[in-house]
Amino acid sequence: MKGIFVVGAGPAGMFAARQIALAGYDVFLFNRDIKPGGLAEYGIYPLKEKMKGGLRKQFAQxxxxxxxxxxxxxxxxxxxxxTLEELEAMRPAAIVFACGAQGARKLGLPGAEAKGVYAAKDFVYNYNLLPPYTAMDFSTGRHIAIVGMGNVAIDIARWLLEDAPDRKTESVTIIARRGPLEIKFDQKEIEHVEQNIDRDALAAELERVKEPCARCNQDVSPQKIYEEHFRKLKDPGFVFAPPQLSFRFLSSPAAILPDANGRIARLEVAENDLVLKADGSTSAVQTDRRVTLDIDTLIFAIGDAHDPKIGLPMGPDGYATEPDPANPREPHYEVWNAETRAIMPGRYVTGWARKASTGLVGIARHDGEVCASKAIEFLKSAPDSATLSQSEILNRLEAMGLRPVTKADLALLARVEQSEAQARHLESFKYSDNDAMLEAIAQERERSSQTEAVQLASTS
Ligand SMILES: Cc1cc2nc3c(=O)[nH]c(=O)nc-3n(C[C@H](O)[C@H](O)[C@H](O)COP(=O)(O)OP(=O)(O)OC[C@H]3O[C@@H](n4cnc5c(N)ncnc54)[C@H](O)[C@@H]3O)c2cc1C
Incomplete structure (x- = not known):
């Protein structure tokens, strides 16, 4: 048998698996989490239930x-x-690595180990109930700074300002290296928290960065910035509602200053200049001007990095893939061994594993499907690798002391979570602990086999 292994059951892995399976091959998905979905389940904002529900349905299909x-x-x-060697020993004909970008980009700041300093993905994993992040300390205080001005930063600000059940938030400050014209978040995301912006404070901040931006021919007048990014602020009747969301543009965190308990108490921020480059683009250059903000929680939303512990060759944006000199910004999908300067035949990366933090679910899906079509082409002429069967792989994993969760187990878990939701009068219920999920699966399996035995006895 020519079996294909897919490592990671996020959107890229799931849609790659679908396409390869529809081409007639057996696909074996290996996933870190008990449930499939990756960031679609454990990253997308908890209240986007319609989107999450739709994706869960597609993954179930x-x-x-x-x-x-x-x-x-x-x-x-x-x-x-x-290990990758143990995976190879199960004789896959091809492997697609769709394990996302599980690390965080780091700035290497002094004091970065202080309590209350988090990477965005770990923080959203916590509030989206992904074990083991749910059991870790992601406590937040009253004055929070978020570094970065993309959609992830705004999602987190929304959680802290509006929805976190135990929030103490009095202010959230978005700290951005560049100016207001480089805002990356979408209108539909900022809309959720626009009422938390004090229009006078934002106007004052735009005034503060007006000069360096003007030197780069950037108009950052309130009219222009409101028109492009903060539509609600254009309304003369707009009313600010605390807690406050504010912005500090042209600023980079420089040092984290902890209190006596080791928790962040202040953040030293370097002010940046904006410099016009020969090609017309701009770059932010740190000056020696510093300001210190009273901050008790700091979250870095500056992008993710691929996980070196997997053992794949590392590249600049994701795992190393075959370079394309004609198009260096768009690497291929085949894993590239820089030492031998050769591709690893039949070994692919896709989704955020190929290009970290790039795009929404639709992009990851497309990437998974493009990768799948390349794998299918390869498989047509690949020799039969005599891949182990489903039960042989299961036995091997169990012999390694693991407790793999199968499709049948997922169905049992879904049933238990549904009845828990009903019992608690909730729209949905989700376990936040792996042991609890495994226990629920075991109990439900026991219950079903007892019911089956009773039914069998009554019909015989
Ligand atoms: C905070 C946040 C909010 C977002 N909101 C939206 C949104 O509203 N709408 C939208 O369209 N997109 C959103 N996105 C983007 C979207 O989530 C991604 O585009 C998409 O999930 C990337 O898919 P992926 O499969 O490449 O990676 P992931 O979704 O990260 O999936 C990776 C999978 O690999 C598994 N894995 C990891 N390491 C291993 C390992 N060592 N062994 C086995 N398995 C492993 C993980 O368990 C996971 O299942 C958001 C992203 C973030 C971070």
Whole structure:
């Protein structure tokens, strides 16, 4: 059999798996989390229930394909549970790595180890109830700074200003290296928190950065910036509602200053200049001007990095893929071994594993499908690798002391979570602990086999 392994069951992995399965191959999905979905389940904002529900349905349809096999709760990687060598020993004909970008980009600031300093993805994993992040301390205080001005930063600001159940938030400050014209968030995301912006304070901030921006031919007048990014602020009747969301443009965090308990108490920020480059683009250059902000929580939303512990060759934006000199910004999908200067045939990366923090679910889906078509082309002429069967792989994983979660287990878990939701009068219920999920699966399996035994006895 020519079985294909897909590592990671986020959008890129799920849609790659679907396409390969529809081409007639057996696909074996290995996923770190018990449940599939990746950031679609554990990153997308908790209240975007319609979008999350729609994606869950699509993922369930993918898993319903008879030639897709699922092993959740299995961490692949040379520093993890199943090394790449052990994976190869199960004789896949091809492997698609769709394991996302699980690390965080770091600035290497003094004091970065202080309590109350978090990476955005870990923070959203916590409030989206992904084990083990749910059990970790992501406590927030009253004055929070978020570094970065993309959609992830705004999602987190929304959570802290509006929805976190135990919030103490009095202010959230978005700190951005560049100016207001480089805002990356979308109108539909900022709309949720525009009422938290004090229009006078934002106007004063735009005035503060007016001069360096003007030197780069950037008009950052309130009229222009409101028109492009803050539509509600154009309304003469706009009313500010605390807690406050404010912005500090042309600023980079320089040092984290902890209190006696080791928690961040202040953030030293360097002011930046904006410089016009020969090609017409701009760059932010740090000056020696510093300001200190009273901050008790700091969250970095400056992008993700690929995880070196998996053991794939590392590239600049994702795992190393075959370079394309004609198009260096668009690497290929085949894993590239820089030492031998050759591709690893039949080994691919896709989604955020290929290009970290790039795009929404639709982009990850497309990337997974393009990667799948390349794998299918390769498989047509690849020799039969005699891949282990579903039960052989399961036995092997169990022999390694793992507790892989199968498609049948996921169905049992879904049933338990549904009845928990009903019992608690909630729209949906989600376990936030792996042991609780495994226990629920075991109990439900026991209950179903008892019910089956009773039914069998009554019909015989
Ligand atoms: C905070 C946040 C909010 C977002 N909101 C939106 C939104 O509103 N709308 C939208 O369209 N997009 C949104 N996105 C983007 C979207 O989530 C991504 O485009 C998409 O999830 C990337 O898919 P992926 O499959 O490449 O990676 P991921 O979704 O990260 O999936 C990776 C999968 O690999 C598994 N994995 C990781 N390491 C291993 C390992 N070592 N072994 C085995 N399995 C492993 C993980 O368990 C996971 O299932 C958001 C992203 C973030 C961070």
């Amino acid at each position: 993918v898993l319903a394909l008879p030639n897709i096999h699922y092993f959740g709760n299995v961490l692949v990687g040379n520093s993890y549970e199943v």
